[in-house]
Amino acid sequence: MHTRTPGTSVALGSCAAIGGLGLLGLLAPPVLADTAQQDLRAEQWSLEAIGAAEAWERTEGAGVTVAVLNTGVDDTHPDLSDKVEIGGDYTGQDLAPGDEYYGANGTMLAGIIAANGHGQEHTGGIMGVAPAAEILSVRVTPEADDPAAGAATARADAVAQGVRHAVNQGVQVIALPAGDGGPASEAEQQAISYAVRHGVVVVAPGGDGGSTEPEYPGGYEGVLAVGAVDETRQLAATSSRQENIAVTAPGAAVPTIAAGGGYTEADGTAAAAAFAAGTAALVRAEFPQLRPQQVTEAIVSGAQSVGGAQGQPGHGAGLLNAPGALAAAEGVAEDVPPFDPDLAEDDGGLPIPAWTLWAGGGVLVLALLVAGVLVLRRQMANPYGLPPREEVPVPESEAPRRGAHRAARSRK
Structure with a gap:
């Protein structure tokens, strides 16, 4: 993912006040007092x-946690107040919020997913797709401009470890980082499969190389790969043209939050994937009984056609549409009985929810009880286990005839 102002924050509140010129990318430090009551949502074309x-009329994602696997998330930003949990750092750097080279990219993605503004009634700042969702920050990659990035990326298993950690923490959605152009990793694929088996929706950037070849992690099986479009809804020039890209989402000049408390813009398929991750959080919040594949299918089914480009490589099913995804998920959920999320928290690696095993076990126990009652009744009818009596046929001449005695008495 790229920012339009690397290493700086854009004071969006000030931009909005200058003749409506929009996001100018001013190289100025953020001033929270100036933006505390600014409503920046007018700038959020995304x-x-x-x-x-429209989707918020149904749900804002409450009860769902999205794991952001990236460079870290600044949990002090006012638009993420009290909703970020800091997880592990698998890069080997062991950095924390406030450290240099921590959280620039990850904070931007977290803002797209779940920022909920600040100030009176949350009217200031940026809103995310699922403003009521929680964020788990798992650091798996260093910042691109970090001079120690080379040594950190030597830990090839960082993403795989981060995925497993997020799953074990009970998240419902995982947003993977952009790839580095390297080949597929068996460890990462196994970790993603582990996540899907445990009911977690996995979303990833489709890639920013403009390539038609699979780029990872978007190319892994079980991952919802997302391409990027600009404000005109056209595919971004650098967005990959892969066949496996499922949908597109805003990924150019996207207003979001910046580490350190300010605001900035984000570009790339990582930003687009964050929109899909937020939408997945909305679906999971409204329909917790759906499995990951059903959630991704609802997102794909609910996408909107843009200029008839859907189906073409890189476009997928079309532009991400949150209310469309919820409507499609509702149709699927009608045939899936609700269940206690606590029972489905750990499916033990099985491809079906745990509640189905409980239901099936109950039916089996009932059938065994009925069978036991029938056997008991038969035993009580013949407690000594004697063989059944054989009916000996009686000759017709010896068989008693109805009314014979009455006829004899009449003759007397």
């Missing part, structure tokens, strides 16, 4: 593009 406001 939320309008995916129909977020």
Whole structure:
């Protein structure tokens, strides 16, 4: 993912006040006092593009945790107040919020997914796709401009470990980082399969190389790969043209939060994947009984066609649409009985929810009880186990005839 102002924060509140010129990318430090009551949502064309406001009439993602596997998340940003849990750092750097080279990219993605503004009634700042969702920050990659990045990326298993850690923490959605152009990793594929088996929706950037070849992690099986479009809803020039890209989402000049408390813009398929991760959180919040494949199918089914480009490599089913995804998920959920999320928290690696095993076990126990009652009744009818009596046929001449005695008495 790229920012339009690397290493700096854009004071969006000030931009909005200058003749409505929009996001100018001013190289100025953020001033929270100036933006505390600014409503920056008017600048968020990306939320309008995916129909977020309409989706919020049904759910804002409460009860769902999204794991952001990236460079870390600044949990002190006012638009993420009290909703970020800091997980492990698998890069080997052991950095924390506030450290240099910590959280620039990860914070931007977290803002797209779940920022909930600040100030009176949350009218200031940025809103994410699922503003009521929680964030688990898992650091698996260093910042691109970190001089120690080379040594950190030597830990090839960082993403795989981060995925397993997030699953074990009970998240419902995982947003993977952009790839480095390397080959597929068996360890990463196994970790993703582990996540899907345990009911976690996995979303990844489709890739920013403009290539038609699979790029990882978006190319792994079980991952919802997302391409990027600009404000005109056209495919971004650098967005990959892969066959496995399922949908597109805003990924150019996307307003979001910045580490350190300010605001900035994000570009790339990582930003687009964050919109899909937020939408997955909305679906999981409204329909917790759906399995990961059903959630991703609902997102794909609910996508909107843009200029008839759907189905073409890199476009997938079309532009991500949050209310469309919820509507499609509702149709699927009608045939899936609700269940206690606590029972489905750990499916033991099985491809079916744990509640189905409980239901099946109950039916089996009932059948065994009925069979036991029938056997007991038969035993009580013949407690000594004697063989059944054989009916000996009686000759017709010896068989008693109805009314014979009455006829004899009449003759007397």
